[in-house]
Amino acid sequence: MSALRQQTLSPAPLIRLEQIQVRIDERDILKQVDFSLHEKEIVTLIGPNGAGKSTLIKVMLGIVKPTAGKVLADKKLKFSYVPQKFNPSHSLPLRVKDLLALEKCSSTLKAEIIRDTGIAKLENSKVQQLSGGERQRVLLARALLRQPDVLVLDEPMQGLDIQSEAELYDYVRSLPEKYGCAVLMVSHDLQWVMQGTHRVVCLNKHICCSGLPESVQQHPEYQAIFGTNRVFYQHHHDHCAHGDHAEPCQHDSRPHIHPEPEV
Template structure:
């Protein structure tokens, strides 16, 4: 995959990406551009290729055709969707933080502190709640001092109030670090208040743009139902953080 040797007006760009696995089309002619400081959220039904797209964007998976352009020296912090850990493995949080990267105890503590879980640094990973584990994994991604945070279902296994708090934390990190954020999410109502651009994916890009415009696009309503459009359209970055639990379906 080509990596630019000169400054680019964007951090990351996918150009006409196609991905086929065992003869099956996973991604079809997908174009994505991520600029500094923006939050881009990818939504879509199960099997739409969302996780495959972000793995392709960051180089874990190679596209069948198309090009990936990355700015020179781009630092990526990646939080995967799932991480299976054997119950018998004696693994604490600090060890998890440093499995694939080097970090001092001080650096790991600072990252955990930023996500609100510094007190868990010596806790056994298997003893963490869903919300604690996701915050640990987010802290792990921060250790890279990323230009882009790439988050695959960051609120997975977290209760509704925890989801809201986690998305607000992601927004705060974007502002504090000046990094871009690319995330996959199924939390449609919440994500419309926590993103700058939405990409609706179903192997190809059905529609993309500002959350309010996407929520009213015919292909979006066909995928997710008309019941979402009126509710989503009123969600903005200035919402009052009052959420109705009945609105968290989807």
């Protein structure tokens, strides 16, 4: 059993959602949803398009007010949120370093996060001109500079190439131990779920099933949505790529993301 599975949960959850209902225009978006997240836990929220995953996250963050139900959390709980869409206005020129400067933290921590997310060479770039993958790295770095108790990532792998995606998965997996945060991720990538997650929650307006990844994939509601033949991801990452070839990574054994190769 992997170290991820052996994690023992702290007794009281950091946040608890009870019997959440969201109804918009006479339509149930979420109904009777109970959800909790514990310290240093990595939970992945899966479900088909329109299942209410982003809405559930927004309820947790206080962005959407539920029609019924309760959100129970310490008022001092600090969240960082990397949304699915981030389209800053072109009329507001903003460099990456300006965006990062909005979060106050020690210069040592800042340097570490900038190095580990591989964005050092982007600091003078305009946020509006970043590629999809670069933008995701910058947004993750910014989220971590806030030093959150709960890091919420809504489909964070969009725009990343395969190598960067694997590196980002390794990095996200290391975050609870490294920075003490819990991670809630929305993902359509069933491959990530097996290796990266302590717990999976399958949502389709209501919670269809939740638990360890291998038990969730046996659940009839899960199989009705995703089928029975989906093979989960088995990633064994012991190399890193600089440019177009993979080499053993000897310069730093800690999980980190490499910058895009210089053109």
